[in-house]
Amino acid sequence: MVGNTFVVEKTCPICEKTMRVVKTRSRIMVVSRDEDACTHYANFNPYLYTVWVCEHCGFAADEATFTTKIPDRHLGILRNILLTRCIRVPFVEERTVGNAATAFRLALKFQEILKGKASKSAKYAHQLAWVYREAGDTVQEAEFMNKAAEFYEAALAKEHFPIGELTDNAVIYLIAAIYYRLGEKQKATSYLSRLISDKSVRERERRIFDKARDLWGEIRAERKK
Ligand SMILES: [Zn+2]
Structure with missing residues (x-):
């Protein structure tokens, strides 16, 4: 729905041309939230717009990456790749699932090329x-849920937390x-037990502790059925 978004112009850090991006308004109504933090909104999906794509050179990343200084070494690598090719990703104001998937896949590709942070x-x-x-494509959903779990596991092993507001316990959850959503209850349980058995989580991150305990209870209840 176009009323939930607006278009702004930015300068691309790679090709330095003026590009258009779609921003979402912050006041959109939350309908529900899944166990893994996926939030559903009324008649609108803001995740379609997470990744910005330069309509001239094809660079794709989230807003924070576009608006924070990119290290010179990375700029060199990206310019080498992008300014010598012609990746055309036309600007669209109202993204389809396909447009968003292209944007996310490009962003993941650049992460791979730059050996970016797993988080x-x-x-x-x-x-x-x-x-x-949201689109009801369970096969591709599962593929990227698995990838997300692997990247989160790599982040836990290699990165220093908190990252922004994300603590290591939040990542474990x-x-x-x-x-859990992938139906791998045993793996889910082993991660949950790390949180539930840790006294410091109960004391310092009560919200995460409670969510972990609730999900643990849910898995146990399902086993008994
Ligand atoms: Zn560009």
Whole structure:
């Protein structure tokens, strides 16, 4: 729905041309939230617009990447790839699932080329899974849920937390929730038990502890059926 978005012009950090991006309004009504934090909104899916794509050179990434200084080494690599080719991704104001998937896949590709942080790739893969979920494409949803879990696991092993507001315990919960939704109850349970058995989580991150305990209870109840 066009009323939920507006178009702004930005300068692409790679080709330095003026590009258009779609931003979403912050006041959209939340309908429900899934275990893995996927939020459903009334008649609108903001995840379609997470990844910005330059309509001239094809660079794709989230807003934070576009608006934070890109390290010179990365600029060199990206310009080498993008300014010598002609990747045409036309600007669209109202994205389809296909447009969004192209944007996320490009962003994941650039992450791979730059050996970017696993936590960022996890976010892209997870949100692309949500786009497929909303569209009812369960096969592609599962593919990207699996990728998201693997990227989150790599982030846990290699990165320093918190990353923004994301703590390591929040990531452990997300991995558990992803495996739960994928039907991998055993994997989900093993991640949840790490949270439930940790006294410091109960004391310091009560919200995550409660969510972990609830999901654990849900899995146990399903086993008894
Ligand atoms: Zn560009």
